[in-house]
Amino acid sequence: MPNTKRYLTTGGVGFAVGTFFLWNYPNLGLGAALLGGLVIAALCLLYSAPLPDMIKAGLIAGMFGAVMTIVYGTHKPGVAIIAGMLSGLGAGLLAFQRSPQANPKKAAILGAEAGAIAGAWTGLALFVMAFVIAPAAGISAGDFAEHLSETVILADTLGLGSDILILLFAFGFSTLTGALLGAAACAARSLPLRPNIPLLAVIALPVLLIPLIDRAGNLLLLDALIPIYIFILLALGLNIVVGYAGLLDLGYAAFFAIGAYTTAMLSSPHLGINLSFWLVIWVAAAVAAIAGLTLGAPTLPLRGDYLAIVTLGFGEIVPILFRSLGGGPPGGTLTLRFFGMPIGIEQVDLTGGNKGINPISPPHLPLIGDFEPSNKIPWYYLLIVIMGLAIFFINRLRDSRQGRAWMAMREDELAADAMGINVVRTKLLAFSMGAMFSGFGGAFYGAFIGAIFPSSFDFSVSIILLCMVILGGLGNMTGVIVGGLLIQGADKMFIPKGAELFRRIAETKARAEDTSTVGVSALQDLTQQRLLLFGIVLVVMMLVRPEGLLPNERRKAELHPDDDTINSNSVAAEAEADPSLAA
């Protein structure tokens, strides 16, 4: 079977992710599904799987979610089960989109097969969790089985006594429900829908349902998700500059800072100006866009390395500027001077210096009132709206004349000029558009965190953003979003949780050996190794797949010139015409 390796890998990774999530969020179904699904889908694309494999991947992802949700949705089983079902259905529709011609019966069989695979993996995950990882961290298999309340209730009704039987039952249950839902979802492919709608539904449903699941399961996922989304919004803006226009920007965090500081200055008691968030977010975007022009104008003749250095400098200057606009050392005075002459304001404190600006006023809506820091749900949906608009707008921009001008400029500036493209305008527009989205991101960030500090915008932010864009696939929005989810998800969710798991295992081991040194060394503490981990991932990526996980087709072609079907006929014809060329 030629695809065995592929299945083993995708299944294995999905399995690992699922296991991991089982551990950290025993109540979590959909989250595990989404992450497992994303990883699987990314891997499938990594292997350039053919269509049927894609279908299976989509199904595995969805089934994974469905089964996990049904099995682990302990707190609010109803919500969890529905979410799982939707995710399964979504996978089926995704399959429909991938190959609309397949006949329903075949599709149902395929779906059942994929569902069964997903279910079996989940069951296997359960076993490893219960008998390997849980005991290693000091929890008995029985205690772990207690988490599986749905299954336990079902198993009790059937009169299954022992832990092993319960787990075996869970295994069978997962496989069976997986198969059933898979078949059902695939049969749904015969629904008469426009091909875009299923895909949109598959993406939108889980994204929109997350807050409900989060609240039902009390998972506190939104605390991590909102910053992740903000970073994705920033990466989308950076993608315009780097991916579409081909201008390497190493100081992109500066625009983020400008957006955030504009919001902080205009919407807080700090300067006594307290404008509404709904106004300030536009001002912040506009200020950031103007800052983009300011950076763009002097760098017009620069390309590549030189441009990178200038943007790097810009990225360093901006946080320093905000730091120094804080009025100098306590007790001292800072006087603005122009050619040695003091001008007007003394002891200015525009930005709060190192202490930053705190508090920043939250947005206010008639029915909801002020957005509270404790209730993340309005924040989440507001961010979803901003991102939805940004994605829509950037998409249209890419397909517009302007998008084609960026493409031509990236390819060859001089030729673009000769085509009648105004290169100056095109470049400036790329900088200011990119900056504008990071202005929106900064404004939201400022209001959401409620306080800003110059240290939140240092060089590492620019670099992480660039990594997200490159890992996902330069110039491809879907890729950038996936790259962002992976890097930021790792940074804010996987690594901290993984570190906790390792710590518990290490502690259990230390107790078993009765050594007095409980605790872990820095080497064992994963959170301290995060940059190292990113570094390794990036190096491996650049060697194996420099175009990113979901590449823009053209970038892929640029980086793999050998794959082109070189037009041997015409080369041969020319060689024939002129023997000297053949050599």
Place this chain on the structure above:
Amino acid sequence: MLQLQNVHTYYGNIHALKGISLEINQGEIVTLIGSNGAGKSTTLRTISGITPPRTGQVLFEGKTLNSVPAHKIVSQGISQSPEGRRIFANLTVRENLEMGAFTRNDKAEIASDMDRVFELFPRLKERVAQRGGTLSGGEQQMLAIGRALMSRPRLLLLDEPSMGLAPVLVDLIFEIIQNINNQGTTILVVEQNALMALGIAHRAYVLQTGVIVKAGDAATLREDEDVQKAYLGME
């Protein structure tokens, strides 16, 4: 149609064109021949606004082009197949041609112009979905000319269309250039392959280190002893 009056062009401090005056009439093929570094490409760059003249006048249909930026020259009716072809290597043949029509908005007209380009270059039609960079040298040259035609220019500037091509293809390209001219486009072609260029051109200018040293009918220049000696390799 196009007039250069005593044009001086500099690259920084380097005085590249030292007072060029030439004229191209509607419907002509005019060629500019000369050896390496004579200023042939610079003359084209001066016309197309990439390297504007420091002094002197460039007049197109009576209007000055001196202060018109390069990207606006195209919509004035002049387009260029630049030196070294400079096709977009990672765009398909179709996308390259579409880029050529960037300044235009009339979809139906663009489509019919593309058909016209495919008529001139059937090879391009066969390779319409292929990336520009994977084309052979001859096909790339065809694409560069085709792309320049997509802006529907009244004056077409060609820079070394024979460069790096096999003799059979050079013949083909020059035949097509003549076809384009027969369909009503005025052409200025810069060539090192003086024999070929003089074969199709109506008139010619001979350029030497930034100065025009000879001008006249292409047929006459072809018989000129100095030209034969210096550029046609005849003793």
